Amino acid sequence: MKRVKKKLLSDFIARKGLKSTRQRDTILDFFLASDRHMSIEELYLKVRAKHPNIGYATVYRTLKLFVEAGLAREIQFADGQTRYEHVNEGEHHDHLVCTHCGTIVEFENPVIEKLQDEVAKSHGFLIETHKMEIYGLCPKCH
Amino acid sequence: MKRVKKKLLSDFIARKGLKSTRQRDTILDFFLASDRHMSIEELYLKVRAKHPNIGYATVYRTLKLFVEAGLAREIQFADGQTRYEHVNEGEHHDHLVCTHCGTIVEFENPVIEKLQDEVAKSHGFLIETHKMEIYGLCPKCH
DNA sequence: ATGTTTATGAAAATCACTTTCAATGTTCTT
DNA sequence: AAGAACATTGAAAGTGATTTTCATAAACAT
Numbered sequence: 001m002k003r004v005k006k007k008l009l010s011d012f013i014a015r016k017g018l019k020s021t022r023q024r025d026t027i028l029d030f031f032l033a034s035d036r037h038m039s040i041e042e043l044y045l046k047v048r049a050k051h052p053n054i055g056y057a058t059v060y061r062t063l064k065l066f067v068e069a070g071l072a073r074e075i076q077f078a079d080g081q082t083r084y085e086h087v088n089e090g091e092h093h094d095h096l097v098c099t100h101c102g103t104i105v106e107f108e109n110p111v112i113e114k115l116q117d118e119v120a121k122s123h124g125f126l127i128e129t130h131k132m133e134i135y136g137l138c139p140k141c142h
Numbered sequence: 143m144k145r146v147k148k149k150l151l152s153d154f155i156a157r158k159g160l161k162s163t164r165q166r167d168t169i170l171d172f173f174l175a176s177d178r179h180m181s182i183e184e185l186y187l188k189v190r191a192k193h194p195n196i197g198y199a200t201v202y203r204t205l206k207l208f209v210e211a212g213l214a215r216e217i218q219f220a221d222g223q224t225r226y227e228h229v230n231e232g233e234h235h236d237h238l239v240c241t242h243c244g245t246i247v248e249f250e251n252p253v254i255e256k257l258q259d260e261v262a263k264s265h266g267f268l269i270e271t272h273k274m275e276i277y278g279l280c281p282k283c284h
Numbered sequence: 285a286t287g288t289t290t291a292t293g294a295a296a297a298t299c300a301c302t303t304t305c306a307a308t309g310t311t312c313t314t
Numbered sequence: 315a316a317g318a319a320c321a322t323t324g325a326a327a328g329t330g331a332t333t334t335t336c337a338t339a340a341a342c343a344t
Contacts, residue, residue: 159289160290160291161289161290161291163290163291165291165292166291195293196292196293197294198293198294199292199293200291200293203291203292
């Protein structure tokens, strides 16, 4: 899995004539080792604990690069922080977010997906993406 | 309908020991007369055209007040601007957003709602709210 | 009317990015 | 291996959208 992501990135870098750097490798390792749904700030803090010389802007730019390379995806929850989650080929999921402790649980529901497609079609929309989040209290918080 | 909203607000103001002001009345009128899904900026500009003395901060605070009073709801789309929509009792809807022209269409789908409840329950979540947005091209844009 | 308390407007402060720029690094060519 | 050519980095400045501060002005109870 990690091997696949690393290859995705190095291929992207080669294809675009970019350069492979120590910072990018380090940030990728931390991203792959981390929980899903990290904000820039969170990842930056983790990275900085071990690599105090890596700056916020580099983490920011590298995360954008991961998105372009297809190994991460941006998501926005109601807390106003952009988060980045891992992309696994052919997988789509939505989220349950605990409004108390912030826990994020992923789920898939093909029936909902299908209904969304139908709704879009019935309004004449050409669907590109969709997002769905359910907010509430997780088992631990009630 | 408007009468109901105005009462919601005046009741809230009374209950909380707040004060009823000309600005709040004016902003409420503009909000009720407006399209749904207004950003603070948009509403501020409309209000200011007729009432140049009402400041941005007042519109901002008043919209928050509407949310507390239960007659408006905040929504965030992928464009990074907070918008406020009208709350109508017992109504829930989701959104189709055109990624080209920004048009927002509302829809309701009870089957999806029910499936969402089931998903939440199956993960032990106590559901509070949810949101779902479908992004794509509207009929005019393709 | 008057005092008490809340609301307002303008400006300053925050927040979460996003960009700039001089200094470094990489990779490519000899 | 050296230098050229170009991309990347870190620190700091800049942005855009709020959010807060604070002195002044309005409400409302007395």
